[in-house]
Amino acid sequence: MFRVQVIHGPNLNLLGLREPDIYGRQTLATIDAFLAAEAELLGIALDCFQSNSEGALVDCLQATFGHKDGILINPGAYTHTSVAIRDAIAAVGLPAVEVHLSNIHRRESFRHHSYIAAVAVGQICGFGADSYRLGLHALVHHLKSLQP
Ligand code: DQA
DSSP states (O other): OEEEEEEEOGGGGGTTTSSSSOSSOOOOHHHHHHHHHHHHHHTTTEEEEEEEOOOOEHHHHHHHTTSSSSEEEEEEGGGOOOOOHHHHHHHHOOOOOEEEEGGGGGSSSGGGSSSSGGGGGGGEESSSHHHHHHHHHHHHHHHHOOOO
16 A cells, blocks of 8 residues: 655645635645545555644655655745755655646746756646645556556
């Protein structure tokens, strides 16, 4: 059974209230609940973690080493700033899929660059909360492709 760590970065705890025109009206609790249901359908084990703190996100990433098989991450604004999160993903060496609710490429230019993309298997953005579901499927598909 694949073990997946879902990681949500800063301000994603405010989903539902935060700029709903951009991020939609679903709360993080709703997203975590549908990911849990999706995980059951896929037959995988899934844990979700959110923090506003870069160090806590790095700690969570480090803790995946030896305990998880893959990472689904929305690094929020740290996408565009954090070498530390990028290095933590590279350090643990697990397949990671980067997701964003909004299409970061059609927004402000400072959102166009992701420090995470180069260490991710791939990036899914622009589908609202469904980016997470699509990202989870992509990650599981990728993990299956790595099996002998
Ligand atoms: C986000 C996009 C980021 O640019 C932004 O800072 C976020 C959310 C998204 O899911 O669309 O906090 O990661």
